[in-house]
Amino acid sequence: MTSVVITGMARDRAAALAADTAAGRIEILSDSDYEGAIAVQSGQVDYYVGLCQSGAGGALALAIGLIGSKRARTVAPAGRPVAEDLIAAALADGVVAFGVSVDHVDKAVPAIIRGILNHRA
Amino acid sequence: MNSYAAAACFAGIGLLTAIVVRKGASAYHDAVRPLLPEYRRGDIAGPELSRQAWSVSAGFISWFALPFTLVTGIATSHLAFLPAEVLGLRWRSRAVSAAAGAAAGLAAFGLVAALRAVYPHLPLQVTSSLPMIAVPVWHTIFLFPVAAAYFQWGLRGVAAVGVPVAAVVAAGGHLGPLPGGLSAGGLALLLGTLIIVAAALRRRRTDSAAVPRFLVDNVRALRRSALLPLAVIGALCGALAQAHWLAGEPAAVLLMGTGHIWDAAAVGVFSAAAFAPMVTRSAATSGSYSTQGFPDWVLSAGMISGTPLLGAAAGGAVLSAELLAAPWLLALLHVFPELAELGSAMRQGMAAVLDIAVLAGSVLAASHMLPMAGAAIVVALFVWNEASQRRLMPVAVGPVGVAAVAIVTLLTARGG
Numbered sequence: 001m002t003s004v005v006i007t008g009m010a011r012d013r014a015a016a017l018a019a020d021t022a023a024g025r026i027e028i029l030s031d032s033d034y035e036g037a038i039a040v041q042s043g044q045v046d047y048y049v050g051l052c053q054s055g056a057g058g059a060l061a062l063a064i065g066l067i068g069s070k071r072a073r074t075v076a077p078a079g080r081p082v083a084e085d086l087i088a089a090a091l092a093d094g095v096v097a098f099g100v101s102v103d104h105v106d107k108a109v110p111a112i113i114r115g116i117l118n119h120r121a
Numbered sequence: 122m123n124s125y126a127a128a129a130c131f132a133g134i135g136l137l138t139a140i141v142v143r144k145g146a147s148a149y150h151d152a153v154r155p156l157l158p159e160y161r162r163g164d165i166a167g168p169e170l171s172r173q174a175w176s177v178s179a180g181f182i183s184w185f186a187l188p189f190t191l192v193t194g195i196a197t198s199h200l201a202f203l204p205a206e207v208l209g210l211r212w213r214s215r216a217v218s219a220a221a222g223a224a225a226g227l228a229a230f231g232l233v234a235a236l237r238a239v240y241p242h243l244p245l246q247v248t249s250s251l252p253m254i255a256v257p258v259w260h261t262i263f264l265f266p267v268a269a270a271y272f273q274w275g276l277r278g279v280a281a282v283g284v285p286v287a288a289v290v291a292a293g294g295h296l297g298p299l300p301g302g303l304s305a306g307g308l309a310l311l312l313g314t315l316i317i318v319a320a321a322l323r324r325r326r327t328d329s330a331a332v333p334r335f336l337v338d339n340v341r342a343l344r345r346s347a348l349l350p351l352a353v354i355g356a357l358c359g360a361l362a363q364a365h366w367l368a369g370e371p372a373a374v375l376l377m378g379t380g381h382i383w384d385a386a387a388v389g390v391f392s393a394a395a396f397a398p399m400v401t402r403s404a405a406t407s408g409s410y411s412t413q414g415f416p417d418w419v420l421s422a423g424m425i426s427g428t429p430l431l432g433a434a435a436g437g438a439v440l441s442a443e444l445l446a447a448p449w450l451l452a453l454l455h456v457f458p459e460l461a462e463l464g465s466a467m468r469q470g471m472a473a474v475l476d477i478a479v480l481a482g483s484v485l486a487a488s489h490m491l492p493m494a495g496a497a498i499v500v501a502l503f504v505w506n507e508a509s510q511r512r513l514m515p516v517a518v519g520p521v522g523v524a525a526v527a528i529v530t531l532l533t534a535r536g537g
Contacts, residue, residue: 010272032461032462057152078180079513081509081512
């Protein structure tokens, strides 16, 4: 089963939102940013969602370092509403680590999970 | 500290920030630091990284740092560092990069100096209202560790931290004068921080895995590549913080702006503990450090010093000690994994309290500045922001609204 690890600020809330959207079709995990990035790097987990204030800093700092910048992208930065087509484009480009501003957690996290479901369909 | 010395310190911070980021040795923005290995290898050119740095910094400068500087006349550290970092990467010539960084630092100084020159000429209605933004923040800083405990451990954590914190706040006036005018709330914030960090040290890693060798080597190498310039940056920051020109997070800026210096320093210590795990680990994965260290205890060290020179010594010493201790902290984070999880919960806790406290203070200030319409303007801006999927960072909505109300007040006064 496809798996997603949620890390960073508000990760428990984000994990609950992700689990609601996934409805059992994706395994949702919650962990620290370091453990989450290691899990994706080693292939134990498929996708990484990091949350911080800007969606670009702490959200992806370790993911970029361990997974690589080409496979990590901020899809919901502070001050910019979530766009589902950007998430679809990122998935098509092979992105596996998504940065989200904690301001957008309610809309961005379900959108990422929907994007992954569509991408894997 | 006179204005010339302050200008020189800001210029020095900008110049050194441009030099260290150009060298790939450190970055202020957490989103730029992870990209420095690719920059050092030549996979990303400086101008391209500069564009990326601008795209992640512009919002922080405009809608996070600037509003708090506008209402206090104190530079937030984002204003001192982020433009210099963007410009430092922009040009191929090392000398032009350094000069552009220094110019960015001088521009930050110029903005703050101009605001300080304008404030005395504003109507009393405006100047007497602005400090009100800070009142709910000052009264709620001790909730930072309690909120962090909730996000990390749930209601069980709130009980364990909330009781001693509430006891210190309740004891308030019976505690006698505290050092430097630290309030009971500030003391409770420090106590709560100690309790939650100690609680995160209870759970040790059960497996015998060690920190990967390359990560340890990466942070050790920083002693050669970054220690000296960062120690000087720490000293300049310490001096400016001591002279009340520079502070870090919004809460610290507001508290410094209203004279609660030691409480602002306590906020800096909490913030540093919250960011330390992420900064240390991103330094290890990227082989580059955070230009101001853990935000913002370098500034806290300056704030509680007696003179700018002592502030410089304290700031430089704190940033140097932090960098030298990075390998040890990396090992500590590995042995006690809950420390890193707590860091995220602490940042979340501080943001949750600040979002509402700053908004409440802003409504209060706007209402006092322009009865009826003032509060309505701030609340309307908040509602618009929520409806438009938060185009502004929530913590900045209040100060932006207050700035708008101040302009309306000035126009009304002039028109009348």
